[in-house]
Amino acid sequence: MAILTAARELLAEAGYAELTIEAIAARAGVGKQTIYRWWRGKGAIILDALMETGDNVEPLPDSGDLRADLVAVVRATVAELADPRLSATTRALTIETLSNDELAEQVRDRVLRPQMEAIKDRLRTGPLRPEINLDQAVELLIGPPYHRWMLRTGPLTDEYADGVVDLALAAFQK
Amino acid sequence: MAILTAARELLAEAGYAELTIEAIAARAGVGKQTIYRWWRGKGAIILDALMETGDNVEPLPDSGDLRADLVAVVRATVAELADPRLSATTRALTIETLSNDELAEQVRDRVLRPQMEAIKDRLRTGPLRPEINLDQAVELLIGPPYHRWMLRTGPLTDEYADGVVDLALAAFQK
Structure with a gap:
């Protein structure tokens, strides 16, 4: 259109x-x-x-290797945030979410929840400690990159993404 | 003034x-x-x-109990985010950070870095695994609450704050 x-x-x-x-x-x-x-x-x-761009959320692959599957999704997220052109929409929606309650709910339900649910589905097959709360587990993977991107406190690289996954896995699998 | x-x-x-x-x-x-x-x-x-409000960053107390010290700071952060009046300034600064490059650097250097450094200082005395990257460790504590607040994906309670600390400690101390 x-x-x-x-x-x-x-x-x-x-x-x-x-x-x-x-x-x-x-x-x-x-x-x-x-x-x-x-x-x-x-x-x-x-x-x-x-x-409309068909940025539909696909299920995460389940290769049997949780680290590999999480590295793939966190690297992709970090790469998108690191690219000013690709992250322009995320930036715009975040500003609106902070400014406009009605739109905030739509962004959450139409954009964010499906992404988070896809990661939760992969985490569900684990292996994870059984007492891990999956909502908090997803936040542990995407909250730090989002914070770093938004507040520009550090580089957004593959190496960083891998470090996020390794810290999160240490928490999930202690 | x-x-x-x-x-x-x-x-x-x-x-x-x-x-x-x-x-x-x-x-x-x-x-x-x-x-x-x-x-x-x-x-x-x-x-x-x-x-000007004198929201100066104080060093975190070091009680010798890392969990207790982190629970105190994460609960305080979460409580501030949960209060619409207290978080109005944070909301405003986040919107500007996303919209305005020049202001973004100032917010990062004047507001955010001092807060993150205070937490890093407490983490430095540990006990933590020696290979933990302290920048990432701080993000693990404040990135998830910030993400949850911004995108309104869940409740911001003391119980939630404690869960964030426990997950992070599991990662730090595996």
């Missing part, structure tokens, strides 16, 4: 702070009213743009 | 999205030009307002 494509292009080119409904309308060749008929604001457009 | 006090009050009352330079100027009884002479925008004002 032209509007969502325009929104994605502009986001990658100029960033979220610069993104306006006017610019999206101009790029898509429609009037602003057309956009406001369907979306409340730019956050809602970006959310739909993200969902 | 009247401007910083006005900014803090308005932030607590109305939230960051609603906060404007006009409103801060009106509440402080000054002209907008006075504000723009000293600050570039509302993010910079909030950062100074936060620094």
Whole structure:
């Protein structure tokens, strides 16, 4: 759809702070009213743009090697965060989540929960200590990279991703 | 200072999205030009307002019991995030960090690094496995609560804080 494509292009080119409904309308060749008929604001457009790219969450592979499977997903997450173009949407949605309660619930339920559930499903086959809370286990894998990305406190590399997995596994399998 | 006090009050009352330079100027009884002479925008004002409240980072106590000391700091962090009024400033600074590169560096260096260094100092006396990377260790304690707060994926309680510490300690002390 032209509007969502325009929104994605502009986001990658100029960033979220610069993104306006006017610019999206101009790029898509429609009037602003057309956009406001369907979306409340730019956050809602970006959310739909993200969902439309088919960024559907696939189940994690289960190779039988928990470390290898977690390294694959954490490396991919860290690489996406490290790339300013790829992480532009995540940045935009995080800003909206912090600013807008209604959108926050949608981002959580449509984007975040499916990603977290996919990791939980892989953790469920373990091996993990039986008393591990799976919600907290997922946070241990993705909370630190997210924190580091958001607050720019350190490099986002494969080596870092592997270190996150190794620390988490030490906790899960003590 | 009247401007910083006005900014803090308005932030607590109305939230960051609603906060404007006009409103801060009106509440402080000054002209907008006075504000723009000293600050570039509302993010910079909030950062100074936060620094002014004397929210200086104290060294963590070292009781000799690592779990007790970490439970104290993680519970306090989680309680602050769980309180909408107390976390309004953190919310505002996180939004600005994601939107504004220049401010991001200031937030990191003036607010975040001192907090993380205080936790690192306590971790340094351990006991921890010697190969643990202290930057990653701190992220393991504060990344998950921050992620949960930001993305609203679960409750922020003392029980949760204790669980974060126990998982992290299992990783640190395996």
